[in-house]
Amino acid sequence: xxxxxxxxxxxxxxxxxxxxxxxxxxxxxxxxxxxxxxxxxxxxxxxxxxxxxxxxxxxxxxxxxxxxxxxxxxxxxxxxxxxxxxxxxxxxxxxxxxxxxxxxxxxxxxxxxxxxxxxxxxxxxxxxxxxxxxxxxxxxxxxxxxxxxxxxxxxxxxxxxxxxxxxxxxxxxxxxxxxxxxxxxxxxxxxxxxxxxxxxxxxxxxxxxxxxxxxxxxxxxxxxxxxxxxxxxxxxxxxxxxxxxxxxxxxxxxxxxxxxxxxxxxxxxxxxxxxxxxxxxxxxxxxxxxxxxxxxxxxxxxxxxxxxxxxxxxxxxxxxxxxxxxxxxxxxxxxxxxxxxxxxxxx
Amino acid sequence: xxxxxxxxxxxxxxxxxxxxxxxxxxxxxxxxxxxxxxxxxxxxxxxxxxxxxxxxxxxxxxxxxxxxxxxxxxxxxxxxxxxxxxxxxxxxxxxxxxxxxxxxxxxxxxxxxxxxxxxxxxxxxxxxxxxxxxxxxxxxxxxxxxxxxxxxxxxxxxxxxxxxxxxxxxxxxxxxxxxxxxxxxxxxxxxxxxxxxxxxxxxxxxxxxxxxxxxxxxxxxxxxxxxxxxxxxxxxxxxxxxxxxxxxxxxxxxxxxxxxxxxxxxxxxxxxxxxxxxxxxxxxxxxxxxxxxxxxxxxxxxxxxxxxxxxxxxxxxxxxxxxxxxxxxxxxxxxxxxxxxxxxxxxxxxxxxxxxxxxxxxxxxxxxxxxxxxxxxxxxxxxxxxxxxxxxxxxxxxxxxxxxxxxxxxxxxxxxxxxxxxxxxxxxxxxxxxxxxxxxxxxxxxxxxxxxxxxxxxxxxxxxxxxxxxxxxxxxxxxxxxxxxxxxxxxxxxxxxxxxxxxxxxxxxxxxxxxxxxxxxxxxxxxxxxxxxxx
Numbered sequence: 089x090x091x092x093x094x095x096x097x098x099x100x101x102x103x104x105x106x107x108x109x110x111x112x113x114x115x116x117x118x119x120x121x122x123x124x125x126x127x128x129x130x131x132x133x134x135x136x137x138x139x140x141x142x143x144x145x146x147x148x149x150x151x152x153x154x155x156x157x158x159x160x161x162x163x164x165x166x167x168x169x170x171x172x173x174x175x176x177x178x179x180x181x182x183x184x185x186x187x188x189x190x191x192x193x194x195x196x197x198x199x200x201x202x203x204x205x206x207x208x209x210x211x212x213x214x215x216x217x218x219x220x221x222x223x224x225x226x227x228x229x230x231x232x233x234x235x236x237x238x239x240x241x242x243x244x245x246x247x248x249x250x251x252x253x254x255x256x257x258x259x260x261x262x263x264x265x266x267x268x269x270x271x272x273x274x275x276x277x278x279x280x281x282x283x284x285x286x287x288x289x290x291x292x293x294x295x296x297x298x299x300x301x302x303x304x305x306x307x308x309x310x311x312x313x314x315x316x317x318x319x320x321x322x323x324x325x326x327x328x329x330x331x332x333x334x335x336x337x338x339x340x341x342x343x344x345x346x347x348x349x350x351x352x353x354x355x356x357x358x359x360x361x362x363x364x365x366x367x368x369x370x371x372x373x374x375x376x377x378x379x380x381x382x383x384x385x386x387x388x389x390x391x392x393x394x395x396x397x398x399x400x401x402x403x404x405x406x407x408x409x410x411x412x413x414x415x416x417x418x419x420x421x422x423x424x425x426x427x428x429x430x431x432x433x434x435x
Numbered sequence: 436x437x438x439x440x441x442x443x444x445x446x447x448x449x450x451x452x453x454x455x456x457x458x459x460x461x462x463x464x465x466x467x468x469x470x471x472x473x474x475x476x477x478x479x480x481x482x483x484x485x486x487x488x489x490x491x492x493x494x495x496x497x498x499x500x501x502x503x504x505x506x507x508x509x510x511x512x513x514x515x516x517x518x519x520x521x522x523x524x525x526x527x528x529x530x531x532x533x534x535x536x537x538x539x540x541x542x543x544x545x546x547x548x549x550x551x552x553x554x555x556x557x558x559x560x561x562x563x564x565x566x567x568x569x570x571x572x573x574x575x576x577x578x579x580x581x582x583x584x585x586x587x588x589x590x591x592x593x594x595x596x597x598x599x600x601x602x603x604x605x606x607x608x609x610x611x612x613x614x615x616x617x618x619x620x621x622x623x624x625x626x627x628x629x630x631x632x633x634x635x636x637x638x639x640x641x642x643x644x645x646x647x648x649x650x651x652x653x654x655x656x657x658x659x660x661x662x663x664x665x666x667x668x669x670x671x672x673x674x675x676x677x678x679x680x681x682x683x684x685x686x687x688x689x690x691x692x693x694x695x696x697x698x699x700x701x702x703x704x705x706x707x708x709x710x711x712x713x714x715x716x717x718x719x720x721x722x723x724x725x726x727x728x729x730x731x732x733x734x735x736x737x738x739x740x741x742x743x744x745x746x747x748x749x750x751x752x753x754x755x756x757x758x759x760x761x762x763x764x765x766x767x768x769x770x771x772x773x774x775x776x777x778x779x780x781x782x783x784x785x786x787x788x789x790x791x792x793x794x795x796x797x798x799x800x801x802x803x804x805x806x807x808x809x810x811x812x813x814x815x816x817x818x819x820x821x822x823x824x825x826x827x828x829x830x831x832x833x834x835x836x837x838x839x840x841x842x843x844x845x846x847x848x849x850x851x852x853x854x855x856x857x858x859x860x861x862x863x864x865x866x867x868x869x870x871x872x873x874x875x876x877x878x879x880x881x882x883x884x885x886x887x888x889x890x891x892x893x894x895x896x897x898x899x900x901x902x903x904x905x906x907x908x909x910x911x912x913x914x915x916x917x918x919x920x921x922x923x924x925x926x927x928x929x930x931x932x933x934x935x936x937x938x939x940x941x942x943x944x945x946x947x948x949x950x951x952x953x954x955x956x957x958x959x960x961x962x963x964x965x966x967x968x969x970x
Contacts, residue, residue: 299830301814301821308811311800318760318789318797319812320780378802 101373103426107390114397121404126276128397134267135392137283138348141290141341143365143372143388145334150379151298152330153310154207156369159218160362162203162225163338166195168352171343172252175261176240185262185347192339200335204328215376219362226359233354256352263350283348290337291381297333298381306330310377341365367391367420394419440504441466441615441646442487447501449482449493449670456482457499458670464615464663469637469647471661471678473654473690475745475920475955479670480650484617488518488525506614522614524607526621532599534592539567539574541591542606548573577605580643581636597629601636608640616640617648622656634660652745654683654956666690683962687952691920709735712912713880718765720749720756727752728936729765734880734914739906741927741944742916745955749936750916751792754882758782758789760797769879783816788878790869792885792916798869799857806839806853808868813875842871846901863894870901881905884916899926920951932959 097105118125142160149157170192174184203221210217233252238244242260245251257263269282297303308316309326316323342361346352369379372387395416402415442464449457457479464470474480485493486503489512493499503510505521512518515525532541548570549563574587583601585594591602600621607616618637622630637660641647649661657664658678666673666689673689713734720727727749734740742750756763759779767774775781782789791797800808813819820835821828839853846867850860857868866886873881883902887895903926905911917923923930924944932939932954939954940963953959 296827296829301818301828301830304807304811304830305815307803308800308815311803312797314760314793314797315800317779318758318791320783320816 103423104371104373104386104390107371107394111390111394111397114394114401117401117405118397121401123400123404124276128400130276130278132389132393132396133277133284134280134348135396136389137267137280137287138345139364139368139392140287140384140388141337141344142361143368143384144287144290144294144381145337145341146365146369146374147294147298147379147381147384148306148330148333148337150369150374150376151303151310152306152327153313153377154214154218154327154331155376156215156366157218157331157334157338158215158362158366159203159221159225160334160338160365161222161358162199163196163335164342164358164361165225165229166199166335167192167339167342168346168354168358170195170339171346171352172238172243172256175242175256176238178240180261181265182262185265185343188343189340192343193336196336196339197332200332201328203335204331207331208324208327222362223359226356230355252354254353254355254357256354258347258350258352262347265347266344267348280348283344286344290340291384294337295381302326302329363424364391364420367423370423370426391420439465441506442648443502443504444483444487445502445504447483447486447499447503449479449486449499451496456670457486459501460667460670460672461675462665462672463675464646464648466614466646467641467644468662469641469649469660470663470665471649471651471657472665472667473651473657473686474667475690478667478690480667481619482670483667484525484619484648484650487512487523487617488515489513490515519610520612522610522612524610524613524616526600526603526607526616526618532591532602535590537588537590538578538585538594538602538605539571539587541602542574542577542587542609543570544606546610573609574605577609580608580639581605582632582639583636597625597633600625600629600633604633604636604640608645613645615646615648617650619650620652621649622651622653630656652956654686654953654958657686658683683956683958684949684953687956687958688947688949689952691948691952691955709738712736712770714766714768714771715753715757716766716768718753718756718763718767720752720761720763722749722752722755722761725749725752725755726936727756727763727933730933730936730938732931732938734912737906737910737912738928739902739913739915739926741923741930742914742933743918743920743923743930743951743955744933744939746918748934750918750933751884752936753933754789754884754914754916755791758787758882760789780816783812783876786877786879787882788812788873788876788880789882790866790873790884790886792888794862794865794869794889799865801858802856804854805843805848805850805857805860805868806835808857809839809842809871809875810835812872817876819875838875842874846871847897861894862890863897866890866894866898867901870898874905878911880912880914882914882916885918886915887917887919887922895922902926920955924951 118128145160145163146157149155171188173191174188177187179187206221207214207217236252238252243252243256245253266282266286267280271281272279298307305316305321306326306329308319308321309323313323316326368387368391369383370387371391372383372385374380374383374387398415440463442462444460444462447457447460448455460479460483462483472480486499491514494513503512510521533544536544548566550566552564555562555564571587578585578587578601581601581604583598585598591599607613621633625633634656637647637649651657661678663675664678664681664686665675666686668690711733715730715732718727718730724747730753742753744750752761755761757767759777759782763776765776767776769785769787774785795801800811810820814821814830820831820838822831836853842848843850843853848864848867848871850864857865860868886898886902890898899922902913902915906913915923915927927944929941930944931941932951934955934957939957940959942950942954950959953962
């Protein structure tokens with residue numbers, strides 16, 4: 089019996105067991121405080137779908153050995169830019185959102201390429217450098233958003249007539265278009281079918297990629313670069329592919345996120361956007377060297393459920409201040425810290 | 436008696452995890468004597484020295500048996516610091532110097548001479564000023580003793596390696612209580628003229644009454660400098676003798692001598708009509724620590740050729756260079772066709788396969804399944820085990836699984852199944868996975884480096900048997916690199932001994948122990964060519 093428990097603990101991993109028990113406590117708390125569970129479930133499902141693609145963006149980077157992609161804001165900014173272009177083109181509905189995704193791909197690919205070249209020059213400290221690449225790009229684009237020649241009145245400041253707004257509403261464009269696609273209601277729970285389908289579709293494509301020749305080469309490079317070289321794999325190129333792919337998925341991810349959120353947020357908003365996905369995939373069981381699709385799904389679900397449920401429960405518990413926000417930051421950064429200390433571990 | 440011997444080590448025994456590496460070794464050193472310690476890699480020289488220095492590795496692995504008497508009194512050394520306090524010094528093989536400091540500062544590090552200043556009188560000892568003048572004088576004296584003309588105020592960074600070695604020695608002899616100095620292969624990195632200066636300096640130091648223990652592979656140095664010679668082999672004391680009573684030939688024989696067990700292998704019959712499969716011309720490989728400095732070799736179809744020699748002489752670099760893992764230049768022809776060097780993919784595509792000496796570092800994906808480990812190189816280099824769908828390809832799971840199961844059965848890999856990750860396998864089974872991966876490439880030539888390193892004796896025999904089987908039954912050409920001469924002699928058809936990055940000679944496995952000993956010490960050509968001239 090004890091052996092069995094030990095095995096289960098080993099399979100799921102101690103951090104996940106702690107998180108799951110914490111989550112169960114929170115659900116129990118929600119029931120006690122009579123917070124409607126169906127609304128919480130709906131919220132969790134929506135957040136799961138909207139964050140999932142961003143978390144998925146971590147996979148190619150980890151697999152190819154560049155670690156967690158702290159430079160994700162780079163892809164996010166490309167995605168936002170593409171989204172704005174689609175509005176500037178005055179498109180609406182599915183046409184608009186898919187055009188935005190299509191435009192984001194070349195933008196992300198090009199910037200991801202240069203980011204990858206940089207990461208190949210700083211082997212060993214990719215995560216730190218990536219972090220600062222993200223910060224720098226966000227700051228640089230703060231100027232960019234002010235000078236970019238957009239004309240559409242929905243995007244620019246109404247009075248001055250130039251410079252972009254800090255938040256751009258998507259109400260008239262593609263607000264919640266994926267969420268509402270084929271969505272249905274069970275009891276009080278609304279299932280955002282289109283959103284979750286899109287996320288699973290992306291996961292499936294990624295799974296296929298990981299089983300292709302290139303995908304396996306990526307994994308070999310991440311596992312053991314010297315082995316990969318001896319097997320005739322071009323290590324730097326594989327890392328480049330991983331980085332480009334991660335940036336591209338990050339770009340698509342923010343468009344999915346924005347349509348559910350209802351707004352594009354510019355300027356400082358993307359600054360810390362890499363941290364929640366990083367925390368999520370680590371909660372899911374990934375390490376800085378190994379990540380699977382199952383880690384993405386499990387991690388996103390756990391992390392988002394935790395945030396969704398912790399917020400109202402904490403508000404009931406301590407009514408003043410924003411304790412829930414503090415708790416969220418402690419959880420996400422604590423998990424990142426824990427995982428990074430395990431980074432060099434192995435056996 | 437106290438003055439007669441400075442160091443006596445009596446009946447020293449040491450085990451590492453049940454593996455006896457020293458089996459009752461005695462060593463006696465007199466003051467002012469140069470005592471040479473000879474032996475192959477793994478003969479137990481370093482372990483003996485680690486015991487003498489009380490290195491932590493000895494005590495963390497269960498200590499040792501036996502007695503050490505230093506300067507007339509029994510001692511039990513628990514740390515290198517104690518050894519130093521007693522007056523035992525060590526000149527390291529890797530330089531333990533701080534590059535940004537001057538020679539004086541390096542020599543006097545942590546033994547600085549200080550003088551009082553107003554602050555230190557008030558605030559205490561820690562704030563005393565360095566007496567640079569006195570320190571420079573001491574350093575100068577030590578350097579002069581060695582007969583070396585470098586300035587003591589120069590920075591160590593940028594000095595030629597030979598000089599660094601001298602700085603290291605100067606540091607040791609500057610210690611006033613020095614009684615015994617150990618030189619661990621001091622001439623390995625030196626040019627010939629530098630080595631001569633060093634040997635002269637050693638004689639000078641010995642003349643001043645300090646005893647010297649001199650670890651080396653070079654027999655001529657032993658003959659020119661040592662007074663006494665002790666030879667170790669497989670952890671046993673083979674002989675202790677005066678230099679005058681021995682010859683280079685005898686030393687060589689004693690160093691190598693061991694029974695050669697045949698692994699049920701008969702000499703091949705058709706030796707005359709062998710066809711050259713690979714020609715290596717003037718191959719140079721820049722592999723750190725195993726540099727190859729120009730090798731010409733012809734490899735025949737269907738043979739097992741061994742590459743032997745001492746560690747650091749370049750034998751490991753050959754296969755790594757041909758496989759494109761380290762920068763190489765020269766020409767390698769496979770069946771008359773040139774192979775592009777410095778390109779692992781080109782080598783793999785020419786159907787050359789390599790089982791690396793660094794099994795865990797290069798040979799395996801430790802956190803990946805056995806089956807993927809076996810097929811991955813063939814998949815990446817030769818596009819096997821893939822299904823194509825237009826622009827997209829997918830790993831062929833079924834073919835992979837079938838192939839892996841076949842290999843697991845053929846090579847008798849003990850595992851829980853093809854999905855198990857390789858980290859959990861034993862060394863021998865890991866090695867078999869590496870070999871399976873190489874075989875999946877359907878190689879023309881199989882390069883195997885140190886196939887038995889770090890695996891237990893039973894598994895060793897299985898791996899060697901497997902190589903012989905591949906050779907005899909499938910006619911595969913095998914190039915095997917190994918530090919274990921006995922192993923090479925038991926399965927190879929020819930053995931090339933590599934010294935200092937070049938081929939010293941190619942010997943039959945049946946050649947005498949003396950020949951192998953001479954070849955490994957780099958004396959074969961010199962002596963044999965002399966003989967040829969005389970006869």
